[in-house]
Amino acid sequence: MMDRHPQNLLVTGGCGFIGSNFVRYWLERHPESRVVVYDKLTYAGRQENLHDLWEQPNLSLVVGDIVDGELVRRTCQEQGTDLIVNFAAETHVDQSILGPLVFTDTNVRGTHVLLEVARELGLRLHHISTDEVYGHIPEGHQSVETDPLAPRSPYAASKAAADQLVQAYHITYGLPLTITRGANNVGPYQYPEKAVPLFSTNALLGEPLPVYGDGRQMRDYAHVHDHCTGIEAVLLRGEIGEVYNVGTGREMTNLEMVDIVLETLGKDRSLIRHVTDRPGHDRRYSMNVDKLRGLGWAPKYDPRQAVAEAARWYAGNRWWWEPIRSGEFREYYEKQYAERLAGTGRA
Ligand code: NAD
Ligand code: TYD
Numbered sequence: 001m002m003d004r005h006p007q008n009l010l011v012t013g014g015c016g017f018i019g020s021n022f023v024r025y026w027l028e029r030h031p032e033s034r035v036v037v038y039d040k041l042t043y044a045g046r047q048e049n050l051h052d053l054w055e056q057p058n059l060s061l062v063v064g065d066i067v068d069g070e071l072v073r074r075t076c077q078e079q080g081t082d083l084i085v086n087f088a089a090e091t092h093v094d095q096s097i098l099g100p101l102v103f104t105d106t107n108v109r110g111t112h113v114l115l116e117v118a119r120e121l122g123l124r125l126h127h128i129s130t131d132e133v134y135g136h137i138p139e140g141h142q143s144v145e146t147d148p149l150a151p152r153s154p155y156a157a158s159k160a161a162a163d164q165l166v167q168a169y170h171i172t173y174g175l176p177l178t179i180t181r182g183a184n185n186v187g188p189y190q191y192p193e194k195a196v197p198l199f200s201t202n203a204l205l206g207e208p209l210p211v212y213g214d215g216r217q218m219r220d221y222a223h224v225h226d227h228c229t230g231i232e233a234v235l236l237r238g239e240i241g242e243v244y245n246v247g248t249g250r251e252m253t254n255l256e257m258v259d260i261v262l263e264t265l266g267k268d269r270s271l272i273r274h275v276t277d278r279p280g281h282d283r284r285y286s287m288n289v290d291k292l293r294g295l296g297w298a299p300k301y302d303p304r305q306a307v308a309e310a311a312r313w314y315a316g317n318r319w320w321w322e323p324i325r326s327g328e329f330r331e332y333y334e335k336q337y338a339e340r341l342a343g344t345g346r347a
Pocket of ligand 1: 040042045159183186190
């Protein structure tokens with residue numbers, strides 16, 4: 001298989017967690033290419049995620065919404081884009097339960113608009129999806145790329161709809177499209193609404209860790225670095241029109257993840273609080289990643305190392321998360337956790 005080398009990337013959502021890790025990784029590995037980050041800068045989009053890179057001549061930022069087709073089209077034309085990598089999304093399941101409509105706006109309509117621009121300008125588009133589109137996976141099965149989609153949260157449903165649009169555009173218009181479905185990522189610059197950074201920063205603050213339900217739900221906690229190498233493998237060697245799962249292929253319970261966080265940070269298990277479960281909470285995600293391995297890719301981190309590395313990053317980078325935790329995030333935290341934590345010992 002010949003390597004393809006895209007030169008001018010439009011990275012939507014490049015100021016978010018995975019997008020910024022990808023931009024950092026890509027520019028290190030492909031310094032000859034140019035990256036335009038296209039980002040709406042929602043609460044999860046943070047320019048400081050790329051704080052040390054903005055001076056580079058081959059990186060720039062366009063602040064915009066992926067739903068704004070006119071701006072996306074103009075940006076691609078002006079920048080000579082040959083590849084759109086779509087990370088832009090509303091991404092948190094709990095937020096999708098509190099306020100679902102914006103998930104449809106960005107994740108479904110936004111992706112559709114990007115597909116229209118790709119169609120008009122003849123661009124390649126790589127779409128970033130999630131294992132959540134497969135829904136709850138019973139013990140004994142690992143999702144493969146051809147499994148039916150069975151999303152169960154508003155977030156997962158919006159991502160599944162986007163995947164189906166991408167696949168329909170490949171079939172109908174023959175556009176050069178690919179999809180990766182990532183497992184739960186952990187690592188630097190993940191907004192502290194997600195479990196691992198929430199638990200790490202709570203532990204560092206001496207706050208209780210709100211574990212939903214019995215904590216025996218299972219997730220494949222994959223290091224974001226391995227997601228980035230997986231996306232790179234698909235961009236360079238993946239088959240057009242295909243979907244690739246990206247994860248470690250091994251899962252652990254949330255309680256095991258919490259133990260790794262607490263052990264890494266030298267904190268006590270007495271911080272754990274079992275709180276009211278998330279409605280519709282998927283018990284288990286698990287993916288088979290052999291198809292991506294077939295492109296010569298392999299993960300560098302096992303899930304235990306990934307979670308421990310992530311917890312260590314939050315311990316060493318208070319400059320990044322303290323302003324978030326003391327700012328707008330507090331309102332969301334109150335709404336999501338005050339009632340859940342009341343009566344569990346300490347709110
Ligand atoms: P994130 O929430 O950290 O970042 C999302 C980024 O998208 C932010 O920079 C935000 O400003 C931007 N954005 C949101 N709406 C936009 C819009 N309408 N127009 C332009 N930009 C917009 O998300 P993340 O965790 O980095 O996830 C990135 C992608 O990976 C998403 O598509 C997500 O579904 C997928 N994914 C995430 C995980 C995970 O564990 N975090 C796992 C698998 C797949
Ligand atoms: P999260 O990081 O929100 O990812 P996802 O729901 O997309 O898998 O949550 C990871 C797991 O941790 C999931 O099973 C829900 C659980 N969780 C808690 O137990 N407590 C929390 O406060 C959060 C945010 C998540």
